[in-house]
Amino acid sequence: MTLAYKGIEINYNTYGKGTPLVFLHGFLENSTMWNDIIPHFSETHNCITIDLLGHGKTNCLGYIHRMEDMAEAIRAVLYSIKIDNPIFISHSMGGYVSLAYIDLFPKLVSGLVLLNSTSFPDNEERKVNRSRAIDIVKKNPKAYTSMAIANLFAEENRDKYINQIELIKNEASKTPLQGIISALEGMKIRKDHTTTLLKFKKPKIIFAGQKDPVLSYQQNTEESKQCKTDLVSLNGGHMSYIENRNELLKNLHQFLQYF
Numbered sequence: 001m002t003l004a005y006k007g008i009e010i011n012y013n014t015y016g017k018g019t020p021l022v023f024l025h026g027f028l029e030n031s032t033m034w035n036d037i038i039p040h041f042s043e044t045h046n047c048i049t050i051d052l053l054g055h056g057k058t059n060c061l062g063y064i065h066r067m068e069d070m071a072e073a074i075r076a077v078l079y080s081i082k083i084d085n086p087i088f089i090s091h092s093m094g095g096y097v098s099l100a101y102i103d104l105f106p107k108l109v110s111g112l113v114l115l116n117s118t119s120f121p122d123n124e125e126r127k128v129n130r131s132r133a134i135d136i137v138k139k140n141p142k143a144y145t146s147m148a149i150a151n152l153f154a155e156e157n158r159d160k161y162i163n164q165i166e167l168i169k170n171e172a173s174k175t176p177l178q179g180i181i182s183a184l185e186g187m188k189i190r191k192d193h194t195t196t197l198l199k200f201k202k203p204k205i206i207f208a209g210q211k212d213p214v215l216s217y218q219q220n221t222e223e224s225k226q227c228k229t230d231l232v233s234l235n236g237g238h239m240s241y242i243e244n245r246n247e248l249l250k251n252l253h254q255f256l257q258y259f
Contacts, residue, residue, distance in 0.1 A: 002057075005076050011057035012050040012077050016042030019110075019259050020083045022074070023049045026092030026116075027183050028145055028172040030056030033091070037241060040249050045256070048086070050077055052097060054179025065182040067093075067100035067190045074101055075108075087111035087259065089252070091241065092214070093183065099193040102200055111259060112197075112204040113252065116238045118215055118223060119197040121190055130188040137180050145172040145180070154211035154237030164242050197227040203258040205230045207240055207248060214238045 002009040013031065015038050023034045031049035038047050051058035053065045053073055061069060074097065078086065087110050088098040095117025102109050122130065137144040149169045150158055158165065197204065206229050208220035215238065224231035232251050236243030 003077050003080050005073055006061060008059035008061055009057075010050065010053075010059075010073055010077055012048060012081075014081065015047040015049075016045055018045040019256075020046045020048060020086035021256075022078070022083075022086040022088050022090075023047060024074070024088060024090035024094030024097055025049075025052065025055065026094050027187065028055075028148060028175055028180070029091065029168070030171055030175075032056070032171055033168075033241070036245075037249070041252075041256075046083070048078070048081070048083065050074060052094070052183075054182050055175055060176065060178045060182055063178070063182060064185040064189070065179075066186045067096045068104060069186070070097045071101035071104055075105060078108075084108055085110040087113070087256070089113040089115065090117060091115045092117050092238065093187060096187060096190050096193075099196050100191070103191070103193060103196045106200070109200070109202065111202050111255075112200060113255065114204075114206045114229075115248070116207065116209055116212060116215060116240055118206075118220065119193040119227060120219065120223060121192040122188055127188050130184050134181055134184050137177065137184075141177050141180060142173055145169065145175065148172070151213055152238040154209065154213070154243060156211075157237060157243050161239075161242055168239075194223065194227055197223075197229060203255065205232060205251075205255050207232045207234060207251070209234050209236045209238055209240055209243070211236060212238045 054060040090098040095114040234244040
């Protein structure tokens with residue numbers, strides 16, 4: 001399904017009935033990343049997947065896609081299908097978008113799952129690396145996406161999940177150049193949402209990979225304490241929905257019992 005929004009089309013899908021769950025993908029991913037996850041929840045929940053700006057089948061909106069821009073696009077979709085107070089289940093960049101959504105619409109969210117994500121902003125080193133990534137992707141987007149995807153997995157898992165990695169690379173290669181750049185620019189300037197996470201008093205949880213090559217596990221543990229948010233530790237990298245799928249599903253079902 002698509003929604004006309006500010007001159008572009010946003011792609012989304014809905015599955016099942018019940019308490020609404022909004023699944024948001026990460027950078028270089030799209031809503032297809034949830035294909036193997038949705039069947040575990042769609043019999044008891046209304047599952048909504050959305051392609052974020054410049055990803056999947058959703059068009060680009062500008063040179064920079066701020067996390068707030070993406071959150072406002074999500075709000076437009078949810079308003080159009082009459083969904084209020086969903087639970088957000090969001091991976092990586094999707095978590096940044098979820099936190100921006102809570103900051104903009106604090107009364108319209110019932111719960112939050114941050115999967116391999118953080119409320120902390122980019123530090124200066126990370127901002128420099130984002131700028132370097134933009135330069136690289138302008139020269140060779142296919143090589144950049146291929147390298148970036150493989151580096152999301154824990155090093156010891158890269159051979160084990162080689163088939164899944166190739167599938168993700170194939171999906172990532174469909175991301176338009178402008179979509180990649182706009183997201184990198186947006187993530188680079190995103191706000192510090194530690195206060196947003198702390199003040200969010202609804203059920204919330206962080207899933208963190210002990211061997212995450214992208215996000216510091218130690219930082220996630222500190223964030224959990226600082227923001228008074230439960231933490232589930234997983235023995236894997238940044239792609240917990242693949243590397244630690246069974247444990248993730250078990251803990252998600254336990255979390256959803258709060259609702």
